[in-house]
Amino acid sequence: MTEYFIQAFVYLIAAVIAVPLAKRWGLGSVLGYLVAGVVIGPVTGLVGQETTTIQHFAEFGVVMMLFLVGMELDPKALWAMRVRLVGLGGLQVALTAGAGMGIAIWLGLAWQTALATGLIFALSSTAIVLQTLNEKGLVKTEGGRSAFSVLLFQDIAVIPMLALIPLLALPELAGLGDKADAHASSINLVEHLPGWAHALVVIGAIGAVIVGGIFLSKPLFRYVAQSGLREVFTATALMLVIGIAALMGLVSLSPALGAFLAGVVLANSEFRHELEANLEPFKGLLLGLFFITVGAGINFDILAAEWGTILALGLAVIVVKASILLGLALLFRIKGSNGWLFTLSLAQAGEFGFVLLTYSVQNKVIAVETSQILSVVVAFSMFLTPALFIVYDRVVLPRYRSAQNEGREADTIDEQAPVIVAGVGRFGQIVCRLLRANNIPIVVLDHEIAQIENVRQINIKSFFGDASRSDLLETAGIEHARLLVVAIDDRERAVEMVQHVKQYHPGVWILARAFDRGHGYRLRVAGADDIVSETYHSALEAGSHALTAMGVHPLRARQMTAAFVDNEKAHEDELFQAWQEMDGSIDFSPRYGELFMKLEEALSSAMQQDWETPEQREAPIWMPPESDTER
Missing domain, CATH: 3.40.50.720 (NAD(P)-binding Rossmann-like Domain)
Structure with missing residues (x-):
């Protein structure tokens, strides 16, 4: 047990140190997590082979993220984005997979292995991209919405990719990897079913998620809410997402896709905000853990031995994908900085690439030696993603803004x-x-x-x-x-x-x-x-409304805000003089804090003064709002 505590402490302290530093330097939290993983993994060796196991667990953060993203949409919004979802996403996957396959064949791989490689690099990192877009407030931009459409299509495309890979098995690899397969265990209800039965089971699972979300979620959440225990509601939210992920896994569907579908179904639920509040901390923690394991999982021995190949392949992945994405941005008229945001945000491989890579090895499509190199290339391209966002922030965006403003002289x-x-x-x-x-x-x-x-x-x-x-x-x-x-x-x-x-x-x-x-x-x-x-006067107005909502007469609330203003003015010169004496700094100053508390005491005294109740002719009839207990 002590060993687990020590490992947990190592992961947490790495995140606590690296992420705030990365945010302070404007690099984003994702890069902070990745660097923390590199430091505690390949560099210092504080964590070891358990990172792969932890990574599978941490991938559940991606499932939670897509569940929460789904709750931000509704079926109408999803239908409205159908053109970009299918057209933009479909073209991106097809063109990138084709380009990857062509390069792999040129490098001497069999066409089956080349096709699997192309499919692996056609996928982008849902976890890194959506997390970074959320952090930077870019989700609602045209570039952000387009990137989300492609990511969603990629998650859907994983399903037929998993179905296709076993058909690409190479006879010369048939005798390899059996030992690894012996340790692989997975519960799959549709593995031995005929195609028509498999399809029926998949449709039934999706139908169960939709019907359950529409008809069963409301009575379930109301039953749990009646307990009045927040921890039970949190357990229910986790149970819901874990159950959907497990159901999708049993029928060979993407757990992330199932969670997203459930989120869309619950988008208009009265319990939506409570679900978001309960799941958000788990999502953030698991995603952070996932990024750390990506950094810690980079095999520096292979990187040192094949650094030239890995560097060339990693840059080739980014350049080829970026070229295709830029062409699609022009085709779908995603203009200006939004086009570059769309291009740079998706120009990497993704976490589902690890899943396809492992599956390809198990099904004798990719040799173990090749998979080790490709795994480092996937991780390397993901590691470079925050740098692409930095390029967008510090190079692309300023140029477009300056070009927009400097493209013309000042008006006469x-x-x-x-x-x-x-x-x-x-x-x-x-x-x-x-x-x-x-x-x-x-x-x-x-x-x-x-x-x-x-x-x-x-x-x-x-x-x-x-x-x-x-x-x-x-x-x-x-x-x-x-x-x-x-x-x-x-x-x-x-x-x-x-x-x-x-x-x-x-x-x-x-x-x-x-x-x-x-x-x-x-x-x-x-x-x-x-x-x-x-913000001063709008905040005063809001404060007046807050007092009224709590039962204070509207005219008395206005008298109180007027007293607040008078109190501020009475001490304004004193505060200004103190600010000058402190060389223009009001942050964490004991002198200024002491003076400000004195002002607060004066304000409190002013609020406690007796007030004359307005006569009827001076004020309209008014009754304080009823509380929930009075109703």
């Missing part, structure tokens, strides 16, 4: 107005609309073409250009302007802009948007006359 500003608005994002647009509604002339500047085009659609005169450039401000009439609204989405440039205008045009009143309290203090030092925190 042919108007001047008493009000100049710098930045027309979600904050600046509201200011512009309010000014325009009162017939106050404004000149709008922004360096994002998309923002300028949006504002022009609502008939607000706007110009493309960097508002922080002094020459553009001069052309816009800053010398004679009465008001400058600084709402640009860049903290440093906002402060520099305020400093410049106050130095050369001190008579201009500057209204500046602050991101937070510290940024507001910096703008105040720079000379801004009026500073508004972007």
Whole structure:
């Protein structure tokens, strides 16, 4: 038992050290897990042969992930993506498998082995790609949705691939691998059934998942929810996913595919959010463990002996797949940075490649020696995937943004107005609309073409250009302007802009948007006359509604928020002075924390003051909301 504890501690401490470092350096958690696996496996030898066994267990994280992804969709959304699911996914698998087979034949492999190799490298890593897309918030982009469609088709395609591989057995390998097969055990209900019976069993299993999800899940979850025990609901959620995965495995289907189907069926369930909350920690932990085992499972002996071949094959996999994916992106009109996101995210081999590789060896399609090299190539290409996302983030995306914005010169500003608005994002647009509604002339500047085009659609005169450039401000009439609204989405440039205008045009009143309290203090030092925190007033409004929801009279709630504002203003100079004394830092400062707690005590005292209940003529009839117990 102690040995298991030590191994678990090694895996966990590797993740705890490596992943935060990778995130801090902007490399993503997946690369952190992979590096952690390499360090504790091939480099230091802290873990050994058990990584393969653990990897099979950790692959259940992929099953959970697809179950949760399925719950984010509904059948209508799945139907809407049918063209890309079948067309884009089908072409990707067919073309990549064909290209892989051609290269393998060129390298001297038998056509059966070459075909199996092509199928292995046609698959991409569902675990790495979806995890990284989720982390970076790219799932909802066109490139992210297209990548998901292909990954889903690949998971479906694993089923016919597993059916095809036994038909490719090579006679010369028939006497090899028997010893390994003796240790392989798997429960399969359809192994010896005729084709028609196999098909009926598969259809029955899928039907059982759909019917059970529609008709049986609701009474089951209601029964469990009545217990009031969260751990029982968690056990039920795990039981559901494990049961579906086991059922799919019994009939030779992909457990991940079955879990995804169940997730789609439960997408509109009233218990959806509770299921997500209970399964998310397990999914994250198992996926992290899976990535660590991939890194730990890299065979450095084979890598050292065949490093040239493995490096060439790994790069060839990425280049060939990327070329095919880029062509498909152009064919299906996935344009711009989305096309490159689609291309780079799928240009690797995947975890199901290990499954097909093992299955091919067991069925005498690929020789053991060849499989060892191909296994390292699969792992190597997966290891490079985070680097491809880094290329997308730091090379592709900035170039497309700069090309979009720098492809044209700044507009010629042919108007001047008493009000100049710098930045027309979600904050600046509201200011512009309010000014325009009162017939106050404004000149709008922004360096994002998309923002300028949006504002022009609502008939607000706007110009493309960097508002922080002094020459553009001069052309816009800053010398004679009465008001400058600084709402640009860049903290440093906002402060520099305020400093410049106050130095050369001190008579201009500057209204500046602050991101937070510290940024507001910096703008105040720079000379801004009026500073508004972007979330302050909306948060106050939300707080007022929260008080009302808890039974406080609406007018009294407004009195309380007014007292909050007065309390903040009363201590504003004191807090600002403390901030200046601490050289502009408010993070983890004992002095500032002590002062802030003093402000909180004053606020609490203000909230406890007696309030006059509004008379009927001053306020409408209002009753506090009923609680669940009162109903």
